[in-house]
Amino acid sequence: MSNEETQPLLACRNVFKYFGGLAAVNDFDLDVFPGDVIGIGGPNGAGKTTFLDVISGISPATSGDIALNGTPIATKKPDAICHLGISRTFQLNAGFESMSIEENTLVGAAFGLGDKGWFPRMTYNREMRERVERALVLCNLQDKADMVVRDLPVLDRKLLMLAGALATEPKLLLIDEPVGGLNPHEVDDVMEIVQGLIKEGVTIILIEHVMRFLLQLSKRVVILHHGEKIYEGDSEGLLNDRKVVEVYLGEGTADRLQHMMKNRAQNG
């Protein structure tokens, strides 16, 4: 066990991402261990999404080292990174608009684990179909498999992104604002689903502005500000951290969240 813990699943060292003169990610270090659930918060424009883009290869780091199980991935393409075991959702509702929920998920299931050789296989095998089935059940979409994406309500689109990512059977799942724009009731639905994933042992990095969501799910919280990490630790410490309260939460929110956490600790 301790041996496993010394080898992080994901290790980021001195990661920088510049857009022109702007350091969207500034000298960022992070270790993620198997079974971790890391919550990333911070003001708008802090660089949270950019950090996920960097890890997933959508927008490669300007400099720094990123390793997955010891394999360097900082310069790899998104498809190769997916094959190595990192899968993600997007902040904006990304989907294959013309396809059904099932086909959307099938993309992850059929290509996400690898696609060797110049001439690809033409048919789907049983494992692919089973991965689709499993992902849809995990995200509570199994009854809507035939619906076409462009006709879906926001909640289902968010869940579909999650299902598509899960169908690749990721070692590390990156989730960008899964409940942005949802009503409190829907937030609870998503929370339940993510809790289910955590129980399954999925390792997760999670971005969210809805703090009750972030604090209740994360085992460790990281706060970004101007691309820099200004906090890393547990939820309690976060709410008492002067700088975090100052630049991000504000006194009122911090108090409210402290209450919520206390109530939860008493009730559960």
Next chain:
Amino acid sequence: MALFWKHRDFVIFAILLGVALAFPFMGIPRFILAAVLIMYCYATVVSQWNLVFGLAGIFSLAQVAIFAFGAYSTALLGRYLEMNLWYSFPIAGLGGILFSFLIGLACLRLRGIYVALLTLAVSQMMFVLIQTDAACSALNKAINPMSCVSFTGGSQGLGDFGSFGWRAVLGGRNWMTGDYYTMLGLLVIGLIVTYLITQSRMGLAFRALRDNEELARSRGISQYKYQLLVFGASAFLTAAAGGFYAAHFGAVGINLFGFPLLLFLISMLVVGGIGRLWGPLLGAALLMSADEVFKEFSDWRNVGLGIVVLLFMIFLPDGLAGGIDKLHKLAVRVFTRARTA
């Protein structure tokens, strides 16, 4: 009825194939038979173009250049190596794949309209290269010492390279029937290939990249690999169709690389329905018929085509096939509402 809609595509396919097979025996005038077989040829090209344009969503205009490449390859092989055309078709097809790969490679980092511009430039470049090829070629001097024909035939085009050979088998009156069935065979293969690719895992990758490239790549699809694959997969039958075209007419000309043919074929794609299985056939049938009408007003032919394309893009962006689908859905809705009311 429900059973019909479930297997709609197979039923339509079976009926059309039956009619097409019987067609030459229905007492049809020869000139119509000739037009229909050319329609098959164009429909084949457009069906392969549909893979790139409709299924993969890449705005390539290179398909007609690949078609012309196939026609010229067949002509050159037949004329200078005296190759039996039945051998040169597959060679032209493979050459077409290579040619298409190169174009796909050049387009890798380009998107949208820039792909259209680059591929159009390729066609124009081929056009000019052949047009300016005017030097008498020694190879042609060997064939006929009195003549001065350039290697590619330049702006005059090239002939004397053979045919399907049906005249020798079926005789002078019926050779056209042989050409007709040959083209029909090509079209049938073309439709089956596009259907299978659309249904396959590879087709899913093309559609995923078309719908959302960033998401597709994050789900493990290599844009690089599948762009090259769609350019390659769509090129074989396109170039082979070029070879068939050359074999049927016994001549190739520079107009194959020209803008009017490009406009004509892209009109078929738009009018029939981009990304629809039956789109290319519908479009080819309609435009070939319309062309017979517009022919009377030769100067206005391209203007007329341009207007037709414009009207479809504005009012029926999914083409005839899309329009029929919509009508069907509407009918189903009205029907079920009437029943439940």
